[in-house]
Amino acid sequence: MEYILQPWPWYVSGPFIAIVMFLLLYFGRTFGMSSNLSTFCSIGGAGKRVKFFDFDWRQHQWNLIVVCGAIVGGYIAHNFLSNPIDIELSQAAITDLEKLGFHDVGKSLLPTELFSWNAVVSLKGFLILTIGGFLVGFGTRYAGGCTSGHAITGLSSLQLPSLIAVIGFFIGGLIMIHLIYPILF
The missing domain is CATH 1.10.287 (Helix Hairpins)
Structure with missing residues (x-):
């Protein structure tokens, strides 16, 4: 019998997000990917040319953990938690996407025409x-x-x-x- 992976239900993933948010707020941190990019720019020396990036990036090292977690989590999700079956779409959605030039609609989450x-x-x-x-x-x-x-x-x-x-x-x-x-x- 083959085990088919399903997305995590809201009652599992929702509390995880809530716990992470509680911990971030408790420790005075915020979550967002753009702050991670600012940290990378500061590390790269962009603060020498642009005042916005002129800050002590060492105080924001925890942002780098978020980036690493996103990369590792994406790898794990794609390689170990993905369900390789076709995506169920309505015929109207398939027709609309084919009119826009997409082929093999529903065969992948990321259409090759774009990705x-x-x-x-x-x-x-x-x-x-x-x-x-x-x-x-x-x-x-x-x-x-x-x-x-x-x-x-x-x-x-x-x-x-x-x-x-x-x-x-x-x-x-x-x-x-x-x-x-x-x-x-």
Whole structure:
């Protein structure tokens, strides 16, 4: 009998997230990937040129544990906890995705049309990554944090600016996928 892996149910993963958030708040820390990137930039010496990165990165070493945990956790999840069966999608979703140029819809979580070396090294893929990376970096800085920081840390500590930022992230995502994405692909 083959064991089929299922996603962790909310009543398991939810309390884990709550415990981590409680511990971070208790120790005066916040969670967010953009703060990790700031730490890496500070380590690399960006503070010599940009005041924003001019801080003692040693006080933020715990951020590096978050990055390592994300990498190791992603590896473990992909290689040991993934269920390699097809993704169940409605026929309407499959038809819409095929109209947008996706093939083998539902065969993978990451479509090869977007997540392959051929897509990255093409001019279109390079421009999308470059412009998208700049916009994400600018938006993260402008919003005072990233989606994970605002949605997990900010909302759990009842911060109104984080609620506004999360609403903005969702509106931006809806605009992107329904208005801009069909033009690009």
